[in-house]
Every structure is written in structure tokens, then in C-alpha cells.
Amino acid sequence: MILGGFDMRAYGVSKEDRFVSWTFLTGGGVTADAVNFANASFVGSEDGNVYKLIQSAGFIRSDCWSYETMGSIEHSPTVFGDRIYVSSRDTKIHCLSDAGEESFLHWSSPTGKPVVSSPVVTAASVYAILRDDRYSAPVTELVSLDTADGSERWRKAGVTDILHTSSRLVSFLDASGRIVNCSASDGQEKWSLDTADCDEVLSLSSAFLLVYDAEGLIQKITVRR
Numbered sequence: 001m002i003l004g005g006f007d008m009r010a011y012g013v014s015k016e017d018r019f020v021s022w023t024f025l026t027g028g029g030v031t032a033d034a035v036n037f038a039n040a041s042f043v044g045s046e047d048g049n050v051y052k053l054i055q056s057a058g059f060i061r062s063d064c065w066s067y068e069t070m071g072s073i074e075h076s077p078t079v080f081g082d083r084i085y086v087s088s089r090d091t092k093i094h095c096l097s098d099a100g101e102e103s104f105l106h107w108s109s110p111t112g113k114p115v116v117s118s119p120v121v122t123a124a125s126v127y128a129i130l131r132d133d134r135y136s137a138p139v140t141e142l143v144s145l146d147t148a149d150g151s152e153r154w155r156k157a158g159v160t161d162i163l164h165t166s167s168r169l170v171s172f173l174d175a176s177g178r179i180v181n182c183s184a185s186d187g188q189e190k191w192s193l194d195t196a197d198c199d200e201v202l203s204l205s206s207a208f209l210l211v212y213d214a215e216g217l218i219q220k221i222t223v224r225r
Helices: none
Strands: 002-004 009-013 020-025 035-037 040-044 049-054 065-068 078-080 083-087 092-098 103-110 125-132 139-146 152-157 159-165 169-174 178-183 189-194 200-204 207-211 218-222
Touching (some): 009 049, 035 078, 065 092, 065 103, 139 159, 139 169, 159 200
Antiparallel strands (some): 040 049, 049 065, 078 083, 125 139, 139 152, 169 178, 178 189, 200 207, 207 218
């Protein structure tokens, strides 16, 4: 198990006895969860780097690497197949592969705004939430990129959270409290549901669980089209 903190360190902790077996010092806070894949962990840091660490040993020079972005990494990387997707406040989404002692960059795509969510990946698309805090009311967007080359497919304004993705559909929550279901290929809206009075919207696989605080109603909605 790998844990991080504001002390800029990643810690390798045994699940059996909770003993710290190794530590690794980064240049910034480690505030997002590490992502484990095979015997490696990918750790983002607010110093702008994502680090490949070995779960049992930490940083081994012959089998580990760091990849530098130009902004803080505050959300977990996403591993999909043999690719590692990294979101950064440098306004870019980065697509890497693990090549042993170094990373291999497939593409790095600018979005125009800081990326403030972990990438959500399907076979054809990469989704992420963007947020610009330079205005009195923050500007948020959902962007969809092509996994092959990072080219932008479409974007939607006013999106605050990604709820569900599939090869055909993407569902999200917008700033007005609506659940919106769109086509994954072009972002065309298929339907929407007003949940402004809902206390919380949770994603459960292909369904949503709506919890209404005032009335105590729990409602399940299944995405069909």
C-alpha cells in the first residue's frame, strides 16, 4: 500500500503490520491516491511530476522514472491498457507508456484550462473536467479527447462531475444540477434530468443513485440510451 501526504513524501506501508518499509521524497505535496499496476505504482505530486515507484521497494533507478509536467498534479493518474493518462494544472492531459527505466510520451494535449479531475478513459475517448478560477464565478468544462492522438473531439461548458462513460454514452452533472446524457462520439445531448433538489448523485456502474435529503427518497436511474 502506498500513501502520500503534504510532507511531500510517498510511503510504502505493509498491509499486514502497517510498517513503513520505504519512503520517497518528492518536491511537493502528494495529495492524490497512487495508482497500482502490476508491481508498480504511479504517484502524482504537486511538484508537477508523476513518479513510477516499485510497490515493494520505492524508487529503483534501473526500473523507475519521473515525468515532468509544468503544473501541479492534484489528481490520480489513470491506467488503461498499457497507457498512463495524467492530468495537470499546466492545462494539458499527458498520455505515457512505461518503458522500464523511463517513460515514453505518446502525446500531450493542451486544453486551455487547468485540468482538475483524473482522466476518465474508454477505448476511444479521454474525458476530464477543466476549471478556470480567474473569474468571479469559476468556469468549468468537460473535454473529450481522442485516445489515439489526443486531438479534441468536443467539449461542454458548465460541467462539474463525470458520472458514467461507455463506448457510446457519457453522463455528467452540470452546474445547474442536471444529469445530462450525451453521445460519446459528438457530445450531442440525448436526455437530461433535473436533480437540483437532490442532496447527492452517486454513480453505480451504469446506474445513478439519487438521494433526496428533504423527502428521504432514494431513486435509481438506469442508463439505457
